[in-house]
Amino acid sequence: MSNRNSQANKQAARERIRAERERQKKQERLRRQLVVAGAVVGILAVAGGIGFAVMKANEPTGWEAAKENKPVAPKYTEGKNHTEILIGDPKAKETLEVFEDVRCPACASFEQSSGPALLKDIEDGRYRVRFTMYTFIDDNAGGEGSKNALSALGAALEVSPEAFLKYKTALYSTKYHPDEREDLYAKDSELLKVAGEVPELKNNKAFEAAVEKGTYDRWAMDMTALFGRKGVRGTPTFMHGDKKLVMDQIPQRQMTQAQYNQLAQANFRKMIDKEFGPAKGTDGGKGGGKGIREGEKDPSGAR
Structure with a gap:
């Protein structure tokens, strides 16, 4: 190479x-x-x-997430976000405002003793009632029974005002109303059991579906946002326009439940008669309404 x-x-x-x-x-x-x-x-x-x-x-989860749901309001509601529950004769010149929380023991005591008198005045057309339902006990005692029951009340109101009133009465009844510390109404099953006492709601599939699906959860949260309206932060509270009505206290002495209920109802009637005048049938049939308070455009629509 x-x-x-x-x-x-x-x-x-x-x-x-x-x-x-x-x-x-x-x-x-x-x-x-x-x-x-x-x-x-x-x-x-x-x-x-x-x-x-x-x-x-x-x-957000749970009830906070419900604030983001599409608004669905029950029938027979008015005002902003449909949070005005006005029940009674639309021709009635008077509007009594009632503030309650479904879990409230004092509200239950009022409903059990004086609820029938309130319902009779509504039926007689003595005044309309605007119900403002709070849920503050859920925050104070823990739980979600107030909100869940309020959502179910919305489902009842969708059926009719009568169904709403009867259902509210049943929820506050001695048979069903739980201890404030027991969050029983957080369970849909319990709310549906109570609804069995109301003919319009018993076996009502549309009502049952609305409760189980939480159809009116967003509406309940809109109602919850009214806490503190007109300065009211406790329940039950009664107002006529901007005037807070006050009942006499029940004497602190031993008595039966029937005696307590009788005194409580008498105090409620006294408070109402003092503000609105005697009811029909107690003053020669003239009625006792004083009309809308001076300077008030519409007490039912005030916030």
Whole structure:
């Protein structure tokens, strides 16, 4: 072999080795780039997953989430967000405002003793009643029974004002009303059991579906937002226009439940007669309404 061929062969061999090394270097750079890219994608995926998890964790749940639901208001409601529950003869010149919380033991005591007198005045057309239903006991005592019962009352109001009144009476009854510390009305099953006492609601599939689906949960939250309206922060409270009505206290002495109920109802009637005048049949049939209070445009629509 000549020296020329030998040198040429060596040069060619060196070129092949150089080319192979370059190829290997390129492959190594590509491998490192793929590893880095994969790591970045993995980090982004983890970060994205964490971000999504944080976002989900910060999303409102339960009754707070109900505030974002599409508004669905029951029939027979008026005003902003349909939070005015006005029941009675629309021609009645008087409007009594009643503030209650379904879990409230004092409200239950009022309903059990004086509820029939209130219902009779509504039936007689003595005044209309605007019910403002609070749910503050859920916050104070814990739970969600006030809100859940209010949502169910919305489903009853969708059926009729009569169904609403009867259902509210049943919820406050001695048979069903739970201790304030027992959040029994948080259970739909309990609310439906109470509804069995109301002919309009018993086996009413539309009503049952509305309770179980929470159709009026958003409406209940809109009602809840009225807490503190007209300065009222306790229940039961009674107002005529901007005037708070006050009942006499029951004497602190031993008595039967029947005696207590009799005194409580007498005090309620006394309070109402003092504000609205004697009821029909107690003053020669003239009636006792004084009309809308001076300077008040519409007490039923005031906030």
